[in-house]
Amino acid sequence: MTIAFDRLTEADLPDVFARRESEVRSYCRAWPTTFESASGSWLTDDRGVRYLDFFAGAGSLNYGHNNPAIKTALCEYLLSDGVVHGLDMATVAKAQFLEEFERLILAPRGLGYKVQFPGPTGATAVESALKLARKVTGRESIISFTNAFHGMTLGALAVTGNSMKRAGAGIPLVHATPMPYDNYFGGVTEDFHWFERVLDDSGSGLNRPAAVIVETVQGEGGVNVARSEWLQALAQLCRSREILLIVDDVQMGCGRTGQFFSFEKSGIVPDIVTLSKSISGYGLPMALTLIKPELDVWSPGEHNGTFRGYNPAFVTAAETLRTYWRDTTFAAETLAKGERVRARLEDMAAADPDVSARGRGMVQGLKFADPSRAGRVCREAFDHNLIVETSGPTDEVVKLLPPLTTSVEDLDAGLDTLATAMLRTA
Ligand code: PMP
Numbered sequence: 001m002t003i004a005f006d007r008l009t010e011a012d013l014p015d016v017f018a019r020r021e022s023e024v025r026s027y028c029r030a031w032p033t034t035f036e037s038a039s040g041s042w043l044t045d046d047r048g049v050r051y052l053d054f055f056a057g058a059g060s061l062n063y064g065h066n067n068p069a070i071k072t073a074l075c076e077y078l079l080s081d082g083v084v085h086g087l088d089m090a091t092v093a094k095a096q097f098l099e100e101f102e103r104l105i106l107a108p109r110g111l112g113y114k115v116q117f118p119g120p121t122g123a124t125a126v127e128s129a130l131k132l133a134r135k136v137t138g139r140e141s142i143i144s145f146t147n148a149f150h151g152m153t154l155g156a157l158a159v160t161g162n163s164m165k166r167a168g169a170g171i172p173l174v175h176a177t178p179m180p181y182d183n184y185f186g187g188v189t190e191d192f193h194w195f196e197r198v199l200d201d202s203g204s205g206l207n208r209p210a211a212v213i214v215e216t217v218q219g220e221g222g223v224n225v226a227r228s229e230w231l232q233a234l235a236q237l238c239r240s241r242e243i244l245l246i247v248d249d250v251q252m253g254c255g256r257t258g259q260f261f262s263f264e265k266s267g268i269v270p271d272i273v274t275l276s277k278s279i280s281g282y283g284l285p286m287a288l289t290l291i292k293p294e295l296d297v298w299s300p301g302e303h304n305g306t307f308r309g310y311n312p313a314f315v316t317a318a319e320t321l322r323t324y325w326r327d328t329t330f331a332a333e334t335l336a337k338g339e340r341v342r343a344r345l346e347d348m349a350a351a352d353p354d355v356s357a358r359g360r361g362m363v364q365g366l367k368f369a370d371p372s373r374a375g376r377v378c379r380e381a382f383d384h385n386l387i388v389e390t391s392g393p394t395d396e397v398v399k400l401l402p403p404l405t406t407s408v409e410d411l412d413a414g415l416d417t418l419a420t421a422m423l424r425t426a
Contacts, residue, residue: 139210181218365397
């Protein structure tokens with residue numbers, strides 16, 4: 001791996017960013033270099049320095065940067081003057097994506113979901129899911145969980161935990177009630193019972209909810225993993241009280257935890273599923289809202305968006321499914337790589353009493369008793385050509401999201417860098 005000996009700061013970036021780009025910019029502050037090209041698990045900056053990417057576009061690049069097979073399909077489509085912008089008109093690219101999604105993802109899993117194209121981002125998928133749940137049930141309130149993250153638009157923000165992000169709304173965020181996520185009380189209390197109790201208590205003050213929205217692993221919330229038993233009990237509770245269950249698989253779907261959907265392991269079947277980030281396979285904007293057919297009560301155009309039919313993303317998504325999801329090989333490889341990463345993290349944690357390992361599949365993390373150390377580890381990693389970010393309410397977790405296609409050699413190299421960063425910050 002190439003080592004950058006100079007410690008870069010924001011002052012090293014071209015002036016135009018500080019002069020012209022809003023103060024809201026964030027990742028360029030954490031990784032203050034100007035990236036120029038990317039291939040597989042590697043990013044290269046304009047000085048020619050290479051960085052190993054254990055961030056993968058926050059989970060949007062599960063198949064790596066500029067994946068050759070997917071790129072070829074995209075280039076051929078563009079060169080043939082295939083439709084690029086299509087709103088929700090019927091196009092060949094959309095038909096082919098739906099056929100492949102049905103054939104390779106839904107049918108083998110016995111899932112009958114209808115597919116909504118809500119708009120290009122995860123937040124638009126979440127907004128559409130919340131709107132639909134309210135329309136179906138005629139109820140307003142939504143149950144969310146502590147440390148949840150669902151996006152930055154007002155509906156999605158109302159079900160998001162982070163207080164800094166919530167404050168950005170500037171208005172009250174309403175019609176959402178947070179409940180304790182699995183293990184919120186450190187395993188001392190069955191976290192789930194609180195929800196069950198207030199739901200059934202007519203004196204609790206809880207309005208009957210339209211839906212529960214949950215991540216099976218909270219990525220932004222600090223790599224918190226819900227147990228399968230907890231998810232099963234939640235699904236059962238929702239079913240028995242006629243509350244819709246929405247699984248937000250925007251970050252954990254598309255193979256991040258091994259199987260295509262993160263909820264497959266628990267055997268639950270959500271009423272509504274949101275997908276985005278890696279669904280296009282290439283980092284192109286695309287999102288899906290999957291809906292049980294009997295809940296598909298939308299009127300035509302009731303939820304829409306100019307960029308909900310971005311055809312290049314349909315082309316790359318279809319090619320991704322054909323390349324990686326024909327059988328279970330890719331999922332098995334992902335699980336094996338996840339175990340490899342986890343074993344190394346367990347070793348690091350065993351050597352350091354203030355650190356613990358957490359995660360599932362290829363989303364793994366290290367939690368630090370001193371939150372500031374997680375940030376220092378990431379900075380140290382960047383100085384040694386590894387891109388990795390923090391998550392959690394106080395940024396106390398170093399979150400590893402390498403592309404699932406990362407080679408074992410690169411995984412080991414990145415973990416070596418991380419281990420050194422741990423030692424240097426101890
Ligand atoms: N849901 C989850 C679980 C997410 O992780 C994210 C993005 N981090 C979103 C929704 C929002 O997606 P987007 O940023 O594309 O709006």
